[in-house]
Amino acid sequence: MGKKNFPEVKIPDTFADIDKWSTNRRSFLRAAIVAGAASQLTWFTSCSAKLEEANEYLTAEQSTVLKSILMIIFPNDGNGPSADDLNTFGFVLWTLADGLKKQEEKDYIIEGLDWANEKAQEIYFEKYSSLEDEQKEALVKQFTELSWGKNWMSVMVTLTLESLLLDPIYGGNTDEKGWQWLEHVPGLPRPTEETRVEAFFENNKPFDL
Amino acid sequence: MKDVCVIGSGAGAGPIIYELSKAGFKVIVLEKGPWIKTEAFTKDEMTVTRRSAYKPNAIDEPQVTDKPSSSGFKATSSVDSKRDFQNGSCVGGSSNFMSAYFHRLKPKDFRLLSEYGPINGANVADWPISYDDMEPYYTKVEEVVGVSGKVVDHKHLEPRSTPDFPHPPLITNEIADWFIEAGKNIGYNVIPAARGIISEPRENRKACYHSNYCGSFGCSSDGKSSSRAALIPDAMDTGNLEIIPNSKAFKLETDGNGKIIKAHYYNESGVVKTIEAKTFVVACQAIESSRLLLMSKNEEFPNGLANNGGQVGKNMVFAGGGGGSGYFRYDELSPEKVEQAKNKNTFVNQCIKDFYEIEDESFDLCKESPNGKVKGGTIDFLIEHSAPMPKGIRNKFSDGSLIYGSELKETLKDYFTAQRRVRFEIFCDWHPNDDCFVTLDDEVVDKWGDPVARVRTGFHQRDIQIGNYLADRAIEVLQEMGAGSITKSINGNPPSNLIAGGCRFGNDPKTSVLDKNCKAHEVDNLYVTDGSFMPMGGSAPHTFTIYANSFRVAEHLKKAL
Numbered sequence: 001m002g003k004k005n006f007p008e009v010k011i012p013d014t015f016a017d018i019d020k021w022s023t024n025r026r027s028f029l030r031a032a033i034v035a036g037a038a039s040q041l042t043w044f045t046s047c048s049a050k051l052e053e054a055n056e057y058l059t060a061e062q063s064t065v066l067k068s069i070l071m072i073i074f075p076n077d078g079n080g081p082s083a084d085d086l087n088t089f090g091f092v093l094w095t096l097a098d099g100l101k102k103q104e105e106k107d108y109i110i111e112g113l114d115w116a117n118e119k120a121q122e123i124y125f126e127k128y129s130s131l132e133d134e135q136k137e138a139l140v141k142q143f144t145e146l147s148w149g150k151n152w153m154s155v156m157v158t159l160t161l162e163s164l165l166l167d168p169i170y171g172g173n174t175d176e177k178g179w180q181w182l183e184h185v186p187g188l189p190r191p192t193e194e195t196r197v198e199a200f201f202e203n204n205k206p207f208d209l
Numbered sequence: 210m211k212d213v214c215v216i217g218s219g220a221g222a223g224p225i226i227y228e229l230s231k232a233g234f235k236v237i238v239l240e241k242g243p244w245i246k247t248e249a250f251t252k253d254e255m256t257v258t259r260r261s262a263y264k265p266n267a268i269d270e271p272q273v274t275d276k277p278s279s280s281g282f283k284a285t286s287s288v289d290s291k292r293d294f295q296n297g298s299c300v301g302g303s304s305n306f307m308s309a310y311f312h313r314l315k316p317k318d319f320r321l322l323s324e325y326g327p328i329n330g331a332n333v334a335d336w337p338i339s340y341d342d343m344e345p346y347y348t349k350v351e352e353v354v355g356v357s358g359k360v361v362d363h364k365h366l367e368p369r370s371t372p373d374f375p376h377p378p379l380i381t382n383e384i385a386d387w388f389i390e391a392g393k394n395i396g397y398n399v400i401p402a403a404r405g406i407i408s409e410p411r412e413n414r415k416a417c418y419h420s421n422y423c424g425s426f427g428c429s430s431d432g433k434s435s436s437r438a439a440l441i442p443d444a445m446d447t448g449n450l451e452i453i454p455n456s457k458a459f460k461l462e463t464d465g466n467g468k469i470i471k472a473h474y475y476n477e478s479g480v481v482k483t484i485e486a487k488t489f490v491v492a493c494q495a496i497e498s499s500r501l502l503l504m505s506k507n508e509e510f511p512n513g514l515a516n517n518g519g520q521v522g523k524n525m526v527f528a529g530g531g532g533g534s535g536y537f538r539y540d541e542l543s544p545e546k547v548e549q550a551k552n553k554n555t556f557v558n559q560c561i562k563d564f565y566e567i568e569d570e571s572f573d574l575c576k577e578s579p580n581g582k583v584k585g586g587t588i589d590f591l592i593e594h595s596a597p598m599p600k601g602i603r604n605k606f607s608d609g610s611l612i613y614g615s616e617l618k619e620t621l622k623d624y625f626t627a628q629r630r631v632r633f634e635i636f637c638d639w640h641p642n643d644d645c646f647v648t649l650d651d652e653v654v655d656k657w658g659d660p661v662a663r664v665r666t667g668f669h670q671r672d673i674q675i676g677n678y679l680a681d682r683a684i685e686v687l688q689e690m691g692a693g694s695i696t697k698s699i700n701g702n703p704p705s706n707l708i709a710g711g712c713r714f715g716n717d718p719k720t721s722v723l724d725k726n727c728k729a730h731e732v733d734n735l736y737v738t739d740g741s742f743m744p745m746g747g748s749a750p751h752t753f754t755i756y757a758n759s760f761r762v763a764e765h766l767k768k769a770l
C-alpha cells in the first residue's frame with residue numbers, strides 16, 4: 001500500500017511574510033512624546049460631526065477621518081478593547097513621527113485620509129466628517145474593494161494590530177488591554193526607555209553616508 | 210602585523226577566533242555591524258521584527274534576487290521587493306538570532322554522489338572529507354559552544370564518539386508527548402531534537418530561561434549558543450583578540466603572487482582603512498562571502514579573488530523543504546489536554562529521522578533509483594512562535610479578503626484564545642544546479658557605492674518531490690494527533706536565513722574554490738569558513754556543521770600558521 005499524498009495549500013511563513021518596514025536613521029525621540037500626548041487628550045466619538053483637533057502631523061479634517069476609520073477597523077462592540085481604548089490614534093501619530101519609517105510610507109497613510117475625504121465628497125457631496133455612521137462604513141467597505149483602497153486599508157489594519165499587540169511603551173495597547181484580552185503573555189525582557197527601538201538605534205547606530 | 214584577519218564574526222568565524230586567540234595568535238576581526246551587548250536584547254517586536262533592528266535595511270544594503278517564474282527568471286532589488294538574504298549584522302552575526310535546531314549531518318551526506326549516483330540537472334558532489342573527519346569537531350561544538358539534547362538509537366543515527374550531549378534536553382511543552390504518542394501509533398520514531406541552547410548554566414552563561422521568543426530574537430541569558438555569547442568572550446580574555454565593529458570589508462588586496470596582503474574596509478564613519486595580516490579568513494555568510502571575493506578583482510584575479518577557475522558564487526544551496534501546520538481547538542480537547550496546550554512553553558524539540566533515507570516502492574523517485582533508495586531528510590516539530598504580530602497578520606485576510614471590524618476582532622480572539630497551532634518544518638537537500646548562483650549586480654549599489662550581490666535562486670524539482678514526501682509523513686502524525694485544518698507549503702522559495710555554498714570545497718580546482726582545509730586553491734593565505742564550503746547542504750539546518758567545520762579548519766590553521 002502506497003503512502004498517502006496530501007494536496008498543497010499555501011500558508012504564509014511565520015516571519016517571512018510579515019510586512020517589512022524599512023528604516024532610516026533620523027532620530028525621533030519626539031515621536032514618543034507625540035504618542036503619549038495623544039493618549040492624554042479626550043476625543044470626540046466617531047459619530048460626532050465635530051472635528052478632532054489638528055496636531056503636528058494631521059489637520060483637524062485628517063485627524064477626524066483617521067479617528068473614525070480606526071474605530072471602524074476596531075470598533076467598540078463589546079468584544080475586547082476598541083481602537084479608542086487602545087489609543088490606536090496615538091500610536092498612528094507615533095508612527096508618523098517615527099524617524100525609522102520611510103517618509104513615503106507616512107505620506108501614504110496621510111494621502112489615504114485625504115482620499116477618503118475626496119471620495120466622501122464625490123459620492124455623498126459632503127465631507128467625511130459630516131457623513132452618517134452607515135455612510136462612513138459603506139465608504140470604508142468600498143475602499144476594500146478597490147486595489148488602492150485595499151492596500152491602504154491593509155496598512156491601517158496592520159497599524160491597528162501593532163497598537164493592539166506591541167508593547168505599550170510605543171503608545172498603543174493602553175494598560176496592556178490588548179494583551180489581556182487575547183491572554184497574551186509578553187516575552188521578557190520587555191523594552192525600557194533605554195532599550196526601546198529609538199534608543200536601540202541611537203546606541204547601535206550605523207552611520208549615514 | 211596581525212597573524213589572522215577574520216572578516217565576519219558569526220557562526221563560521223567564531224571557532225576560528227576562539228581557537229586561534231587561545232593558541233596565542235594575534236587575531237583581528239572586521240565586523241560590519243555593531244557590538245550589541247546582551248543587556249540590549251529584548252523581546253520587543255517593534256525593535257526586532259517591525260523595524261528589523263538587527264538586519265541591514267534594504268536601502269542601505271540591498272541585494273538583487275533573480276527568481277524563477279513561469280516567464281523565466283525575474284530580477285528584483287530588495288529595495289522594491291523587501292525580500293533579501295540579509296540576517297544578523299552585528300558581532301556574532303545571525304547566530305544571535307537563530308532558533309538553533311542542531312542536527313549533525315550523517316555519513317552519507319558526505320558522499321551523496323557515490324551513494325545515490327548523479328542526478329540530471331543537479332551538480333551533486335561528494336565532500337573531500339568524510340563524516341569521520343568531521344566527527345571530533347561536532348563533539349567539540351557540543352562541548353565548547355554548548356548543545357543540549359538526548360541521543361536515542363535509531364536506524365539513521367550517525368556514529369558518535371561520546372554517548373550523549375553534554376547538556377540534558379530543555380524542558381518541553383507536554384504537546385511533545387502528543388507527537389511521540391502519535392508517531393508510535395503509526396509506526397514512526399519521534400525522537401528528541403538537539404538545540405544549540407544550554408539547559409544549565411556554565412562559565413559566564415546562564416541557562417535558557419524559556420522566554421518562548423527564541424528564533425529572530427537575541428537571547429538575554431546567553432543560553433543560546435551564539436558565537437557572541439559562547440566563543441567571543443573567552444577569546445577576548447586571552448588579550449590576543451581585537452574586534453572592530455561597524456567595519457565593512459570591501460576588498461582583499463593581493464601582492465601579485467597569489468597572496469593577500471591587506472583587507473580594505475570602511476570604518477564606522479565611512480572612511481577607508483586597511484588591515485595587514487598574514488592570513489585572512491572570510492565568513493560573511495555565504496552570499497556576502499562570495500560577493501567579497503567577486504569584488505576583490507585585480508590584474509591577478511580579473512574575475513574576482515580565487516576565481517580564475519570561475520567557480521566563486523557557483524552552486525549556492527539553501528535548506529530545501531518547507532513546512533506546514535495544524536490546529537488544536539480547545540473545545541475539541543479533554544480538559545487535561547487543554548491545560549497542556551495552553552502552557553506557554555513553545556519548545557517541542559522532537560523530530561523524525563526515519564526518512565533520512567527513503568525506501569518506499571510507492572514513491573516515484575524510489576522507483577527510478579537503481580537501488581530503490583533516495584536521500585530524504587528531517588522533519589522537525591514545533592509550536593507556533595509566541596510573538597503576537599505574526600499571529601495578527603495571519604488573520605488579516607479571510608479567503609483573500611481583508612477583514613476588519615467585529616469580524617477581525619472575533620477572528621483574533623478565537624485565534625489567540627481558543628486554539629493552539631503546531632507546526633512542522635521539513636529539511637531536505639537543496640540540489641545545487643547551474644541556475645543557483647551569486648554574481649555582482651551591474652546596477653544596484655549599497656550605501657558605500659559597492660555593487661551588491663545578485664542571487665539567482667533556481668531550484669531542482671526533486672527538492673519539491675522529496676519535500677512533499679516528508680511533509681506528508683508529518684501530516685500523518687498531525688492527523689493521528691487529531692489536529693485540524695492541516696496545511697503544508699513546499700516550494701522552491703529559498704529560505705532567507707539558511708544559506709550555504711558558493712565557494713565549494715573539493716580536491717579539483719576546476720570544480721571547487723577551496724581545498725579540503727577550506728583554503729582557496731588559488732590563494733595561499735585565504736580561508737573561507739562560513740557555510741560557503743558546503744557542496745551539498747545536507748538535510749538539516751546548517752549551523753551545527755558550519756561551527757564544526759570552522760573548528761576543523763582552526764585545527765589545521767594552528768598547525769599551518
Ligand SMILES: Cc1cc2nc3c(=O)[nH]c(=O)nc-3n(C[C@H](O)[C@H](O)[C@H](O)COP(=O)(O)OP(=O)(O)OC[C@H]3O[C@@H](n4cnc5c(N)ncnc54)[C@H](O)[C@@H]3O)c2cc1C
Nearest residue numbers: 217219220221241302303307308309310458494739750752
Ligand atoms: C531567524 C533565524 C533562525 C535560524 N534558525 C536556525 C536553526 O534553527 N538552526 C540552524 O542551524 N541555523 C539557523 N539559522 C541560521 C544560522 O543563523 C546561520 O546558519 C549561521 O549564523 C551562519 O553563520 P555565518 O558565519 O555564515 O553567518 P553569520 O552568523 O550571519 O555571520 C556573518 C557575519 O558577517 C558579517 N559581515 C557580512 N559581510 C561583511 C563584510 N563585508 N565585512 C565585515 N563583516 C561582514 C555580518 O554582519 C555577520 O555578523 C537561523 C537564522 C535566523 C536568522
